[in-house]
Amino acid sequence: xxxxxxxxxxxxxxxxxxxxxxxxxxxxxxxxxxxxxxxxxxxxxxxxxxxxxxxxxxxxxxxxxxxxxxxxxxxxxxxxxxxxxxxxxxxxxxxxxxxxxxxxxxxxxxxxxxxxxxxxxxxxxxxxxxxxxxxxxxxxxxxxxxxxxxxxxxxxxxxxxxxxxxxxxxxxxxxxxxxxxxxxxxxxxxxxxxxxxxxxxxxxxxxxxxxxxxxxxxxxxxxxxxxxxxxxxxxxxxxxxxxxxxxxxxxxxxxxxxxxxxxxxxxxxxxxxxxxxxxxxxxxxxxxxxxxxxxxxxxxxxxxxxxxxxxxxxxxxxxxxxxxxxxxxxxxxxxxxxxxxxxxxxxxxxxx
Amino acid sequence: xxxxxxxxxxxxxxxxxxxxxxxxxxxxxxxxxxxxxxxxxxxxxxxxxxxxxxxxxxxxxxxxxxxxxxxxxxxxxxxxxxxxxxxxxxxxxxxxxxxxxxxxxxxxxxxxxxxxxxxxxxxxxxxxxxxxxxxxxxxxxxxxxxxxxxxxxxxxxxxxxxxxxxxxxxxxxxxxxxxxxxxxxxxx
Numbered sequence: 419x420x421x422x423x424x425x426x427x428x429x430x431x432x433x434x435x436x437x438x439x440x441x442x443x444x445x446x447x448x449x450x451x452x453x454x455x456x457x458x459x460x461x462x463x464x465x466x467x468x469x470x471x472x473x474x475x476x477x478x479x480x481x482x483x484x485x486x487x488x489x490x491x492x493x494x495x496x497x498x499x500x501x502x503x504x505x506x507x508x509x510x511x512x513x514x515x516x517x518x519x520x521x522x523x524x525x526x527x528x529x530x531x532x533x534x535x536x537x538x539x540x541x542x543x544x545x546x547x548x549x550x551x552x553x554x555x556x557x558x559x560x561x562x563x564x565x566x567x568x569x570x571x572x573x574x575x576x577x578x579x580x581x582x583x584x585x586x587x588x589x590x591x592x593x594x595x596x597x598x599x600x601x602x603x604x605x606x607x608x609x610x611x612x613x614x615x616x617x618x619x620x621x622x623x624x625x626x627x628x629x630x631x632x633x634x635x636x637x638x639x640x641x642x643x644x645x646x647x648x649x650x651x652x653x654x655x656x657x658x659x660x661x662x663x664x665x666x667x668x669x670x671x672x673x674x675x676x677x678x679x680x681x682x683x684x685x686x687x688x689x690x691x692x693x694x695x696x697x698x699x700x701x702x703x704x705x706x707x708x709x710x711x712x713x714x715x716x717x718x719x720x721x722x723x724x725x726x727x728x729x730x731x732x733x734x735x736x737x738x739x740x741x742x743x744x745x746x747x748x749x750x751x752x753x754x755x756x757x758x759x760x761x762x763x764x765x766x767x768x769x770x
Numbered sequence: 771x772x773x774x775x776x777x778x779x780x781x782x783x784x785x786x787x788x789x790x791x792x793x794x795x796x797x798x799x800x801x802x803x804x805x806x807x808x809x810x811x812x813x814x815x816x817x818x819x820x821x822x823x824x825x826x827x828x829x830x831x832x833x834x835x836x837x838x839x840x841x842x843x844x845x846x847x848x849x850x851x852x853x854x855x856x857x858x859x860x861x862x863x864x865x866x867x868x869x870x871x872x873x874x875x876x877x878x879x880x881x882x883x884x885x886x887x888x889x890x891x892x893x894x895x896x897x898x899x900x901x902x903x904x905x906x907x908x909x910x911x912x913x914x915x916x917x918x919x920x921x922x923x924x925x926x927x928x929x930x931x932x933x934x935x936x937x938x939x940x941x942x943x944x945x946x947x948x949x950x951x952x953x954x955x956x957x958x
């Protein structure tokens with residue numbers, strides 16, 4: 419199949435369009451500007467809408483509006499801009515509305531820098547907005563995966579009527595790799611037919627809202643949400659690399675996952691029995707895969723581009739069955755395979 | 771693994787190092803290899819050195835970022851000074867000898883090739899072709915992809931508005947393969 423050579427950001431835009439995305443709303447911020455740039459070029463010509471909004475908050479509320487109309491739509495930003503979008507994401511979750519949010523994250527907190535970082539793990543996975551809700555989170559490690567997971571994000575958003583986040587970083591957004599595009603999806607026009615707003619005509623009007631004041635209704639709605647999240651557990655995705663005979667399993671996601679893979683290849687040549695588990699879905703988290711490895715007596719080390727966030731989910735999954743250390747790479751520093759050699763070797767030598 | 775090469779390509783902003791990297795990467799893709807290209811962007815693009823990294827392999831590429839590369843293309847002196855010490859022992863350096871004193875080459879530790887890229891480009895009538903000359907030299911000494919694959923990839927990488935320059939770019943790549951020579955020993 420013929421391949422094209424594109425940036426991660428462009429792959430995300432192409433994935434969205436091939437998934438049937440027809441509305442994009444955004445506000446510029448580095449390092450994700452190639453997403454709106456590509457969308458602004460293509461969407462108007464295929465009957466879609468591109469809006470450069472007056473702010474991130476306006477953009478994400480337009481996403482909410484498009485979702486309420488059953489339209490496949492997306493917004494994208496980078497860390498500080500994603501913080502601004504949290505209120506609307508909570509409203510979308512509270513209203514059972516689909517939508518795709520892309521975070522090409524950068525160093526933080528605050529304005530931080532424009533380099534790569536995974537400091538937004540907690541915000542993405544634990545919910546940066548208020549209320550007892552979850553969003554599904556997918557973390558690509560290559561440009562092809564950025565394309566594929568963006569397509570998947572739209573499927574999941576509509577299957578579960580829930581916001582879905584694609585969480586990348588400046589590495590995933592800015593690097594270029596060959597990708598193979600798939601056949602574009604033509605969404606079933608009825609996929610939102612039972613709930614979207616389209617003018618009631620003869621039928622009973624529909625109301626989409628997150629305010630639930632009637633006695634018992636908010637409790638019931640929260641139960642409904644939890645049932646939905648329980649169902650979404652089947653969407654767990656992860657990659658294992660050389661775990662079969664590994665004494666130590668490194669857990670790392672996104673760009674760090676693939677960088678660590680290079681370290682592991684090198685250490686394998688020196689005889690270290692080390693493998694990798696890379697969560698692809700961060701929520702739902704691939705806990706059972708970790709539990710299985712723990713049951714086989716493996717030890718664990720989490721490596722991430724922050725000072726220790728995902729490690730909390732790894733430890734929760736392991737539930738005391740196995741210990742997991744953490745090596746945090748500082749934001750403001752480009753991670754390379756060399757950086758992870760020493761921490762992995764050290765963890766391998768630490769015998770109980 | 772049978773095919774693997776990684777390279778840092780560096781120069782000043784404006785010398786076209788990003789195009790060199792993306793052209794090499796597309797040529798690798800067209801040669802059915804796996805490849806990753808990552809630019810260093812941001813403040814460094816505005817003055818000082820600009821650089822990008824290309825990793826080529828016949829299997830899945832791991833890290834797109836390389837601290838100690840197997841090879842380096844240095845288009846100016848600051849780039850050679852900054853990145854040459856990082857090249858792995860017995861690695862390979864191709865530098866633009868029109869702008870860099872050959873005595874700075876760390877010959878012996880690494881294999882060094884010089885190409886007077888600016889002079890060759892000026893002889894071709896357009897000094898902006900120096901990047902293509904250097905890339906031609908690199909492709910010749912590494913053999914990582916065929917020169918023809920690079921030439922065929924030009925039209926995919928060079929913006930449409932410069933397509934009248936495709937034949938000249940192609941000639942510059944070829945001139946680079948002819949103009950490159952191995953530095954015999956340090957200081958020569």
